[in-house]
Amino acid sequence: MNDQAPAAFPWPPYYGHFNFFEARMRGHGRIKAMSASAEGVYDLTLTTGVSIRVFICECYSFGAAEYVETTSKLGRLDAIIINSAWCGYTSDAKRTARAEKVGLYKIGDFMAALNRPNLWDYLNEGEKEAFKKKGWL
C-alpha cells in the first residue's frame, strides 16, 4: 500500500495500514475470498457464497453526513469498518446505515457480525442499550 496520504476522497489512509484488516479477514472462518477493489474498498465472498462490499475508513469520527458522502461517492456498500483504535462513529451514523441495511462497525464487531445472517443488523451490547434509550429499538 502507498504510505503517502493522498488528498482524494474520502479519508487518506494515513499509513496505508490495511494489513491488519486483511489478516483478520484471512483468519475468519466465514470468509472464503477477498479482493481489494479500490482504495479502502474490499469485496469479500462469504462461505455461504454471498458477496459483500466493505469500505475501510480511517477517519477521526464517522457521522451521519459522512455516511451520506461515502455512499454517494462509493455506491452501494454492505459494511463500513472504522479501522483505527482512536476513531469511532456516532449513533446517528449507525442508525442511518442500519436503516439502509449497511453495517457500520469497529473491526471487532464486524468479526462478530460476519457470523450473523443479517450482518448489517448487528448491534453490540452498548449499542443495544443506547438504541433502547433513544427509543430506536
Add this chain to the structure above:
Amino acid sequence: MNQAANIYGFGSYFKIHAPPPNDIDLLVVHQDVSVDSISLALQCKAVLTKILPEAHITILSKEEERELEFLRRSQAALLNTVNSSNVSSTISELAKSLRPSRTADACSYPVPSLSVSDVHEGHVWNLE
C-alpha cells in the same frame, strides 16, 4: 430554511510552538441530520477541500458532537460560522486567515488557556 454550520480547528496546526504540520484538522458542526443540514455540511467540506487541500475535515451534527464530546476532547476552537447563503465567501475568508498565519515557529492564533465552559462550546478566535 436557512441552515448554519460552525467550523472549528483542532490538532497540531493550532498549537503554539508545535512543529508546522502538513495538514490542518477542521471540524464542521452542523445543525442536525436533516437532508438540508447534511447538504450544507457536505458543501462546506467540498469548498474547504478545494481551497485547503491539506485540510482533514470531520463532520458531525450538534447531537453527534455532544455524543462524542469532540470539542472538549480535541480542544477545538471555533473559527467561523457558515450560512447556506455564504458558504464560498465565508470559507474563502477563513482560508485566507489560516494560510498566512502559520510560520515555522508558531501559529498566530495561539490557543489560550481554556476553561471548561469555553471548551464545551469551543473557544472563539478572532481571525481579524
